[in-house]
Amino acid sequence: MSGGVSASARRITDALLEEYGRTYAAEAGIRLRDTPQPLYQLLVLSHLLSARIRASVAVAAARALFADGMRTPRRMADATWQQRVDALGEGGYRRYDERTSTQLGDGARLVLDAWKGDLRRLRAEADGDGEALRAGLRRVQGIGPAGADIFVREVQAVWPETGFWIGAKGQRGAERLGLPTSPGRLSEVARDRDRAAFAAALVRAALDREVVERVQEAARAGK
Known part of the structure; x- marks a missing residue:
């Protein structure tokens, strides 16, 4: 030092x-790398962590979603609303489960439409501009300023340009x-x-x- x-x-x-x-990514079982699947999983975790709920519950809910196969935006979008609700409930994320299920489905479709399911495309669009990166993240349903901050805080391990x-x-x-x-x-x-x-x-x-x-x-x- x-x-x-x-x-x-x-x-x-x-x-x-x-x-x-x-x-928190490691706690949720995400092996964070600069590849599409773990980056999307981090986005989901950031969404869940940004709610007014215990971090341990958000981590458990993320684990349950991933265990049920919802590890990519395509699989998240293709899951039914009830399947997402059930997985969230399994993780103890019951207070916001119905709204969050809708947001996860809509957000997954946005990631597919805007960046072809690959958040590295958002990284390229931002081109090292931290505010542009956070603004892009906030386009995703359920990702507000807190969720964008969480994503950037965790992704700095693989996207060093965030500072x-x-x-x-x-x-x-x-x-x-x-x-x-x-x-x-x-x-x-x-x-x-x-x-x-x-x-x-x-x-x-x-x-x-x-x-x-x-x-x-x-x-x-x-x-």
Whole structure:
């Protein structure tokens, strides 16, 4: 890490990544690569995570959809509305299951129509412009600003032109942990680390105060 990063920040970062350094994509069983199927699966997961529902439930619902074969936009679009509802319910995603089933079907058809089922075409359209990328993502039904931010935060592992992206929740997690909150300073903290995993861990700290307490305790023990 840079010499400008404090020893305290290094200890907190080490403890955070040791305990919580995994992306939500990995948690959902997505082997993220720059290929159409995992990129689409990440889009589905980003949609589910953006709702006002526990992240663990969103991850479980994504796993259930994929286990039922809805791993590509074609398979998602071809599934019946009830099949999507049933899979969402199996994952515990019941509060928004009917609306989300409709959005997933409509969104899959948009991905097929706009980008031939391949989100790398959206990447090429954006041509390194982060706002253009997020605007393209927001064209997909059910993907608002929060969902677009989640996608960009997770995809930075394979689309490095996004730069280091943590979003508002990541910044909130950094603040709770006592880390720098500016993207530039956090980028220094994350130097030579898996930045997508670091960003996801910061989000976990924003969502759960127990995460903050465990990380701070581990950091103190590592002095």
